Amino acid sequence: MGRIKSKHNNRNFHFMVLAMGLLLLAAALLVMQPAPAEADEGTVNVGIMAPLSGPGAPWGIATARVLELQFKQINDAGGVKVGNKVYKLKWYKEDDKYMGSAAAQAAARLIHDLDCKVIFGTNGSSPVLAMHPITTDNKVPVFCNSFADDAVSPERKYNFRTSMTSHQYAPVVWKYAKGRWPEIKRVAAIGQNDATGKEETNHIKLACEPLGIAVDIELFEPGQKEFYPLLTRVLAKKPDAMDPTCCALGSASLIMKQARELGFKGKFISSVFLDPTLNGPIAGFDNIEGSLTVTWDLANGSPGERAFYKMWCDNWNPKEFNVSPTIFYTGAEIWLEAIQKVGDIDADKVRNLIESGHMFNTTIYGKVKFSGKDYYGVDHQLITPVVISEVKDKKLVEIWRGK
């Protein structure tokens, strides 16, 4: 290493520098060669951003599958008519790896290099917050799913959330639960120790305290599988009910299984997501029987929901179904309806339409609109119907539907 005085090595050094030069040159050539992918006449570029690798991959891959099919179907049907022009969609898929830095880089590619006019994605708070400076500066609408309150705010001018969060769900489900079981006095909210889990458990606390229910929040490191120590601590406080769902599906299932093993007899009430077909195999069907949740059975839902579920089952393994695609599918539906309505793909016009409280008709949920001004300061939160279901005989049974 660095035997600089030696003649022989001086040459090596020499060649090393040359090698680096060549590499950089190659890189530079690579960079300069392709002109930015200007959209062809008659096509509009759209970006799909999803965690295609890493811990969020199950959601991301499912999302990408559905969106690609959705765009293909639209193109096959002739495209979208915007104003008096008909556009075909050209989509680009990017991997945010469920990481902020990767999401920012991916957004830069979609926007600067591929000239995408809209981004559908992504899951997770950190990626959505990290890509905000790029998307907002370049006026690209983002239809996202992030449970962080911060993802929707006045300065994030073009961020729209097409999923309801525990902030909307928790008050409804806990009010219902308290009405039905007034004996619930103490609740344990268990969540993953990341931005999402922290926000969700906090939402539960905010929803429960006005109802006279004490909330113990317990957080754990993502990826943990052994919850006996945590549950021993939680159960010592003798909670009457538990919301274990502010975390990944597998973790939530394990918490429910292990809580029952440790003798927990109370109800599981979920303000986030609980589906016996998905949670059941890991959690044990007996363990989650009688739980209350805001999830509902798409297969028995509204006509749009039924059609959506059928589309998944026709193309892919029903076992791999999760809710993530519905969120972005809805986002795409809304954006497409909006650009057709305003007759332009301009982000400001789309934003104005959404903020005007326009009712969107074509979504899988039926008629929906954006709201949220009183809490987030801006109407960028999609409001979908809240449904409360109960787990009965290993199935979700709808017991209450809001308007």
Place this chain on the structure above:
Amino acid sequence: MTLQMFVQSLINSILSGGVLILIAMGLTIILGIMKVVNFAHGEFYMLGGFGIWWFFAEHGLNFVLALILSVTLVGILGVAIERGLFKPFRENAFPSLIISCGILLVFRAATQLSFGLVDHAVPTPEAFKGMIQVSGAFLSKERLIVICITLALIIGLYVFIKFTKAGLAMRAVSDNPAAASLQGMSVDRISSLAFFIGSVLAATAGCLTGPIFYVSPTMGAEPGLMAFVVIVLGGIGSITGTVIAGLIIGFIEGFGAIPFGTNYATVMVYVVLLITLIFKPMGLLGHAEK
């Protein structure tokens, strides 16, 4: 802390420690004998889990048969990787570390692509179902069985290393590969054997914990990391050290979680590791070379 909580924490600690020891044991053998830094060790644990899921849950094989089959296959895969990739890099940390990182990425992505997107449940075999109650504390039968098997494997491994010819050869190679090969021991064969045992132990842990937890492509990440913490805390190459360190970490997780919560227990594990290393730079029972 009530008696019930104490007993429960005790059981929790032993279980989390036991599984950790099982995984770390394989790693300490590989690292101790071949001086190969295998960051992909957790992936053998993951493959073991997928093995039991594939044979037992998907294809309805008998649990024990499925376990043996899956463990053997992972062991053979381990030997193949050792022969094909690690062999030139014994005693050489950097390349082996990089290669193992590559293996980790490939395995994880490949399982994700081939076995789909959901976490797979492995049902508990009928015979292992049910709970046992000890002075108010709960212990499921499946966990009890895991503790028993872990204990048996630890003792078995200890006997194997201390008293059998192959075990003696392993220790000799670990101390001084050059001298061992001069005495006619085949370093190649012993390394392969070590890697086989290492991957088998990790895969066994994966199989046994499959029904308790679930099986997913990223399940190896956390145990793989903690296994390194365990062996470094205990001293690389020392089986007793690994057992002690595994129990220490198990107890920190089991008892530390009660007053502080599990995330602070994780902080405590790392703090204990750092403090131990400051005072004993070669781990608790590790000894300096030379």
Place this chain on the structure above:
Amino acid sequence: MPLLEAEHLSIRFGGLKALDKLDIQIEEGEILGLIGPNGAGKSTFINVVSGFHKPSSGRITLNGENIVGLRMDQIASKGIIRTFQVSNLFMSSSVLRNIQVGFHLQSGIGFWGSILGNSKTRRQEQVLHEKALEISNLFNMGHLSNEMTANLPHGHQRELGVAMALAAEPKLLMLDEPVTGMIAEETLRFMNTIRAITKKKGTTTLLIEHDMKAVMGFCDRIVVLNFGKKIAEGTPEKIQKNQDVIKAYLGEKKDAQNPGPAS
């Protein structure tokens, strides 16, 4: 006052007493030979003085200042430099770089000078470079100065070890069996070089050698160890006639069938 004084120095490894209440004085400017059969504790003495091992009890003073308990580099910076028994060198570096590491204590180039690389530093570096060449020339290795150390023949490797130590301009140079594996002519030439240099610079030297015959002609004074104890001390002529010394070497020959000093 002696340059280095060890008083009642003891160290034990397990149950074995490697050094047993040893008293040794080294006078300024002399070449002291420390000899003894295998396992007599000669290398242990160097290890203890250089700070590699910590003595169980006893004192070591350099110019009256206690040095027990200091780190190796602190002891080195006080001017005690040692060589190693086997060829311990920076094998994948060039000969010149090896010698330049030896300049560490003398270089006078500080951290910022080194980082900034200003003209003063460059001049200093040039001076060091020339000094390194000079030292390699002293050992007839000038033509090898850019060679990789691992490629050197054994004899040159031994010489390089001493060259590095000399580069550090020690007050006390401790040579641990420097001529092992050399043939007689090489030994003679090498020992003469060392004696010439150290005498010229006034460097005090402690020479450890297993081969009694090899050191006789070079040392001013000799101390003989056996089983960690001093059994004789005096001029080479006196030592050669000492009955205890002869017995120690012959005894060893009988027990371990080791080729003795005469072979």
Place this chain on the structure above:
Amino acid sequence: MLKNRRLTPNMVLLVIAILLILFPMLSGNKYYLRTITTLAIAIVLTSGFRLIALTGQLSIAQAAFMGVGAYCSTLLIMNLGWNSWICFFLAGFAAALTAGIVGFITLRIKEIYFAIATLALNELFRLIWVEWDTLFGGPAGIVNIPSPDPILGIHFGSVVSFYYIAVLLLFSATAMMLRIERSRIGLIFSSIREFDTLAASLGVNLIWEKVKAFMIACFFAGMAGALYAHLQHFISPVDFTLMDSVMFLLYGVIGGLESVWGPAVGCTVMIFIPVGLRLIPNYNPVIEPIIFGGILILVMRFCPGGLVGLFQKLVSDLKKTESQKGEQEHAAA
């Protein structure tokens, strides 16, 4: 081109420098500007990793020190309103100071033990940022980090300006690394890695020298972290994880740790491979980890010296055959 022996290393460096400086004018593509900005940050971090590796220590905590810099500068700017350029340097000093304190305690640990200790350190730092949410914003991180303050009316907010800051940082870090390489410090560092006892016996203070290397590396890591915070306008604990630290290690070893150019080559290749792959039509990023892992395995299996090592070997083989040919001709004549 290879035969042009007159091409000095400095000339090539100059060409690279000019290319990098002119690049924003040649191509306005902000995506590539951003990619090179992240590349520059990665090279700075990886060079630091290599510097520590030069003393024989394997640090898996570089991302954490990058985070120390990022959080330090962000908090000073956002809470106390200090000038961002002062904070930029303070970030470096904060990271170096942290490294110094941590180093004095941990650097006597060696080899894999040290690697795992730094790994624990990285996790500890992350957990501190996660748990201490009143100061560090918790897992949600800190949003809306402003762009650097203007100097003499020049505003720094665009991708191009970040690009130039990053290139400047890259140049100064590389100049520093080169200087260290060629100076006595580098000599002493590598002597520790080769044989620490011998170095100590010649008066080298092992701990202090290792701490020095650690501090220099972390100084640049901290500055890179501050730049990263400005570039992203958002930081959270997940930006500085163990996985990122391992990445810098991978980049370094793939490039080759023996050479001062290794980190640059490793980072360039590994960061531009995914970029290049995306030019393939209908490329599916899902398989990227497999490609990435495959490259790691292949490169290490067939050239453990890394890419620079491979290149050096090829060149020396070429020269050997050339000189053999020359000898044969000579003999024939």
